[in-house]
Amino acid sequence: MSSAPVDLPDAAMTPAVRVTSAVKVYGEGPTAVRALDGIDLQVPRGSFLAIMGPSGSGKSTLLHCAAALDRLTSGSVEIDGTSLDGLSDRQLTRMRRERIGFVFQSYNLVPTLTAHENITLPLDLAGAKVDRERFDQIVDTLALRDRLTHRPAEMSGGQQQRVAAARALITRPTVVFADEPTGALDSRSGAELLGFLRDAARTVGQTVVMVTHDPVSASYADRLLFLADGRVVDELDGPTADAVLDRMKRFEGNDDAAGEGR
Amino acid sequence: MLRVALKGLLGHKSRFLLTTLAVVAGVTFVAGAFVLTDSIDQAFDDLLTTGYEQADLYVTAPEGFETSATEATFAAREAFDADVVDTISEVEGVAEVDGIVEGTAAFVAPDGDPIVPQAPTLAASWSDGVGGAWVSVRDGRPPEGRDEVMMDAATFQRFGFSLGAQVEVLVPDGVASYTLVGVTGFGDADNLLGATLATFDLSEARDLFGAQEAYTEVSVVGDGSIDPAALRDRVAAAVGGDVTVMTATDRVAADQADISEFTGLLSTVLLVFAGVAVFVGGFLVVNTFGIVVAQRSREFALLRAVGASRRQVLATVLVEALAVGLLASAIGIATGVGLAALLVAILDAxxxxxxxxxxxxxxxxxxxxxxxxTGVTLVAALAPARRASKVLPIEALRGSETADAAPLGRRTLVGAALAMVGGSSLLAGLAGATAQPIALVGFGAALSFVGVALLSPVIAGPASRLLGWLPARWSVAGKLARQNAGRDRRRTASTASALMIGLALVSAVTILTASVQGALSDSLTEQFRADLIIQADQMGTRDLPRGVAVQLADDPAIAGLSPIRFGQVEDAAEGDVVNVVGVEPRTIDDLLSMGVQEGSLDAVDQGALALQADVASDRGVDVGDDLIFRTSDGRELLLQVGATFASTEMLGSAYVVSLDTLAEIDPRSRGDVVLLANAAEDLGAARDAVDEALTIAPAASVSDQAEFRQQNEDQIGQALNLMIALLALAIIIALLGITNTLALAVLERTREIGLLRAVGMNRPQTRRMVLWEAVFVSVFGALLGVAVGTLFGWAIVQALGDEGITRMIVPVGQLTVYVVVAAIAGLIAAVLPAWKASRMNVLDAVTVE
Structure with missing residues (x-):
């Protein structure tokens, strides 16, 4: 589903996500806030990208715009080579359904549905058949087999988030967007989930974009972007938690200096 | 705390909008009922006072038996000797005496159809003295000869008559032609409660209404030397006991009492429906406050955490309810005045x-x-307010979604108890076990509704699973809707319960109607043998001209003929006034099977009484025994029971006598109201003969068996439609409840809907999800209502077993239609919430905290 036959030839060359000169302005006139101030970004297929930055840096806005939840003021977003510009709500919905997976912070399952139903929800909504093999594989990898008949209220936070991850992956999306996926989890559950996302990227080439504020979480990524004031201010390949912390300290210093400078 | 409450209310204005609307609807009917009837009473008081204050005393023939309000007001009075006028004028203190003659006569419209309104067609003699003061000449002049007539202004305008034209008038003996010379009014009104009035000159009126040298009413004006009450006593002493003398004040009071009886009935009917509406509105209040309290439990917990007492939290919610109630009542009064005006306009139309x-x-x-x-709003908000006060401070920190965790045990027990008490009150009321059976039935029904509403959450879960089974297989939207409907059983149940009430009442009435129709149809089949039935008019307020029966009796195309006449007599042993039917005993059994059990109709022809068998055995009377009766003019007479018979349904009375006997026992008995006829050979020829005889009675109608059956069914069907129209208000309020609950649910599930949208639910799917939920709730409520209504219908039909309704007929097709209509109405109610859900900004929904 992620790749219609027509897309196949150049699929390998097109990045999963391409963001060009992204600008997002909230409000108008003197009170206007530039949340994104000209961001360019490419996420190659099969890579795991983390985005960090202080609050207000625009990292959530970037994720929302890239994930077809919000629209840019100017610039463009392409998923799988398809521009989101000017797509109707129906087309955006289709995009989210077929090419994008989401993992939010906690409480992001439908409380009335079982784990099984939650996982297959995007396929059900699309009226598509469930690929039995893929379902089994994901469920087993995420160790959800004996939880399938449970409702969210009967599961731990970690289990709920694994169900959310399974739901994000079941459609073989071009890219999975994760917004602070470990925000509400204890460190062990968090580590399990991040490990799974990393493995998905490495073994089956699942592209993952994650926003986080936690250096340890960021260290699971292949590449890390730092955002500040709506701009990419730094990047780091193969980040380790220590390296991330170092950089962050530096930014905080800069931020303070910048703050005083103003 | 007051500020917190009012801020809370203002902060959730939209949530209370529909609740306010529901209370407004109920109050509108309450206020409307009072305003309408008060206005009518007031207007008539003015009208009667101006009409009657012209004279000090009124002299009429003595009243017969107490009859219904409209009859007493509009029935033509007996005539009495005109000599009374001379006697009275000699009484000391009398200044003026004037008499008039009243009767009934109907105009024929220019297109040839008789003008027969849903009210009497009055006639009176003109007098320029005090006797005619109740009528005013609006245009033209009074009649000056036997061939002139005046017409009431309403009829004149409505049918576009013109002065100087010839008009046809239906008089007791047929149709006559007059020159229209004047238009009459009654104070400001163009007619009297819809009645038409023909005003003739005195000698013509006396001829028409058989009152030679007589009056039906005499007005007396005193010379002012003594007060009216003393004058009344003098006049009464002078004229003796043959006539009744009343002061104007008493006369106004007496007539006003009759009018009030009519308006009281009207206001009772309106208030019953207002009660239903208010009751359903109460459910809506419970629901809205329940949901809002649940949604704000964190806020209440916070208030508690910072030091608010339980009472203060309770008060917060109740103050909100009070504000809603006060606002809704104020608006309701204003709209009630509007409703009254609307009803007046409808009556006018x-x-x-x-x-x-x-x-x-x-x-x-x-x-x-x-x-x-305010009362209903406060009472309904009490339970939610108590729940709010029970929120623990610690819940401010938890912020968990506690939807439906609490068990239903106690609630179910209370519900079962209420339903049982309500059900038995209902049955006791129907059995007539108390002095106030209607009140007991109403109380029982209301209690049963509350009971069933409390019980319904138990079945709401399984019901929504069952109802949603097919849609859930169909689509994800259906599946999610099914889960949502089963999610908060209490909410679903109480939303559905509001709808249940309206549908239960409609279903019960439908079953009752079908059963009555069935019983009628059965008795028609068993008893009705006449080929043709001739009715004087649909209202039954007019008699056929005597010539019709005379002409048909001699017609060779007619084989058997019996008039049906009605009279009243007091049963001396029981002290009741009973209706007596007069028939032609020699032919009646061929026209209307009476099922004679003992004795014979020959005896009835000789002057005996035929008594219905059940009444006879209840009273321990056999054929050959005598019964004592007292007539309306005070004579006692003895009637022998000559026969007992089985059926009363078609005759409408257990006492049947010959026409001659009827004339003897009730001198005031009416003329031919109905004629039954059999064809000699050819039905067509018989019908032609009847049509010809009826040329002198244009208001009369003739029907064959099939037409008569259809007529009866149509009449009952019309009554049913009227009831449904009035109950529609309760159903509309319940639908507002569905809109409200769903709108609140959509708001509450903002995040969840955002999530669904994020993982690929499109707008149509989102809409369908909400719409399906509405269908589940409304169908659940409708099914519950039909079930409860069927039980009510069964109870009513059981209670009416004595009235000849022997079997309950459940019109399954019609009840199914109700459920389908409820489902569609539920869909419509959900359109707005569904639209809102589908337009929700995905990002806002996902990021909402």
Whole structure:
């Protein structure tokens, strides 16, 4: 589903996500806030990208715009080579359904549905058949087999988030967007989930974009972007938690200096 | 705390909008009922006072038996000797005496159809003395000869008559032609409660209504030397006991009492439906406050955490309810005045012109409206308010979604108990076990509704699973809707319960109607043998001209003929006034099977009484025994029981006598109201003969068996439609409840809907999800209502077993239609919430905290 036959030839060359000169302005006139101030970004297929930055840096806005939840003021977003510009709500919905997976912070399952139903929800909504093999594989990898008949209220936070991850992956999306996926989890559950996302990227080439504020979480990524004031201010390949912390300290210093400078 | 409450209310204005609307609807009917009837009463009081204050005393023939309000007001009075006028004028203290003659006569419209409104067709003699003071000449002049007539202004305008034209008038003996010379009014009103009035000159009126040298009413004006009461006593002493003398004040009071009986009935009917509406509105209040309290439990916990007491939290919610109630009552009073005006306009359109006195807004109306509006809102908000006060401070920190965890045990027990008490009160009321059976039935029904509403959450879960089974297989939207409907059983149940009430009442009435129709159809099949039935008019207020029966009796195309006449007599042993039917005993059994059990109709022809068998055995009377009766003019007479018979359904009375006997026992008995006829050979020829005989009675109608059956069914069907129209208000309020609950649910599930949208639910799917939920809730409520209504219908039909309704007929097709209509109405109710859900900004929904 992620790749219609027509897309196949150049699929390998097109990045999963391409963001060009992204600008997002909230409000108008003197009170206007530039949340994104000209961001360019490419996420190659099969890579795991983390985005960090202080609050207000625009990292959530970037994720929302890239994930077809919000629209840019100017610039463009392409998923799988398809521009989101000017797509109707129906087309955006289709995009989210077929090419994008989401993992939010906690409480992001439908409380009335079982784990099984939650996982297959995007396929059900699309009226598509469930690929039995893929379902089994994901469920087993995420160790959800004996939880399938449970409702969210009967599961731990970690289990709920694994169900959310399974739901994000079941459609073989071009890219999975994760917004602070470990925000509400204890460190062990968090580590399990991040490990799974990393493995998905490495073994089956699942592209993952994650926003986080936690250096340890960021260290699971292949590449890390730092955002500040709506701009990419730094990047780091193969980040380790220590390296991330170092950089962050530096930014905080800069931020303070910048703050005083103003 | 007050500020917190009012801020809370203002912060959730939209949530309370529909609740307010529901209470407004109920209060509107309460206020409307009072305003309408007060206005009518006031207007008539003015009208009667101006009409009667012209004279000090009124002299009439003595009243017969007490009859219904409309009959007493409009029935033609007996005539008495004109000599009374001379006697009275000699009484000391009398200044003026004037008499008139009243009767009934109907105009024929220019297109040839008789003008027969849903009200009497009155006639009176003109007098330029005090006797004619109740009528005023609006245009033209009074009649000056035997061939002239005046017409009431309403009829004149409505049918476009013109002065100087010839008009046809239906008089007791047929049709006569007159020159229209004047138009009459009654104070400001163009007619009297829809009645038409023909005003003739005195000698013509005396001829027409058989009152030679007589009057039906005499007005007396005193010379002012003594007060009217003393004058009344003098006049009464002078004229003796043959006539009744009343002061104008008493006369106004007596007529006003009759009018009040009519308006009281009207207001009772309106108030019953207002009660239903208010009751359903109460459910909506419970629901809205319940949901809002649940949604704000964190806020309450926070208030508790910072030091608010339980009482303060309770008070917060109740103050909100009070504000909603006060606002809704105030609006309801205003809309009630509007409703009254609307009803007056509707009555006007139906040809009932009410005197215009303006809307009367009595203090009682305002108080009652506020008591009902705020009372219902407060009582309904009590349970949610108590729940709010029980929120623990710690829950401010938890912020968990506690939807339906609490067990239903106690609630179910209470519900079962209420339903049982309600059900037995209902049955006891129907059995007539108390002095106030209607009140007991109403109380029992209301209690049963609350009971079933409390019980319904138990079945709401399984019901929504069952109802949603197919849609859930169909689509994800259906599946999610099914889960949502089963999610908060209490909410689903109480939303559905509001709808249940309206549908239960509609279903019960439908079953009752079907059963009555069935019983009627059965008795028609078993008893009705006449080929043709001739009815004087649909209202049954007019008699056939005597010539019709005379002509048909001699017609060779007619084989058997019996008039049906009605009279009244007091049963001396029991002290009751009973209806007596007069028939032609020699032919009646061929026209209407009476099922004679003992004795024979020959004896009845000889002057004996035929008594219905059950009545006979109840009273321990056999054929050959004598019964004592007292006539309306005070004579006692003895009637022997000559026969007992089985059926009364078609005759409408257990006492049947010959026409001659009827004339003897009730001198006031009516003429031919109905004629039954059999064809000699050819039905067509018989019908032609009847049509010819009826040329002197244009208001009369003739029907064959099939037509008569259809007529009866149509009449009952019309009554059913009227009831449904009035109950529609309760159903609309319940639908508002569905809209409200769903709108609140959509708001509450903002995040969840955002999530669904994020993982690929498109707008149509989102809409369908909400719409399906509405269908589940409304179908659940409708099914519950039909079930409860069927039980009610069964109870009513059981209670009516004595009235000849022997079997309950459940019109399954019609009830199914109700459920389908409820489902569609539920869909419509959900359109707005569904639209809102689908337009929700995905990002806002996902990021909402």
């Amino acid at each position: 139906m040809g009932i012109d009410l005197p215009t006195a303006g809307a009367v807004l009595a203090a009682r109306t305002v108080i009652a409206s506020f008591v009902v509006g």
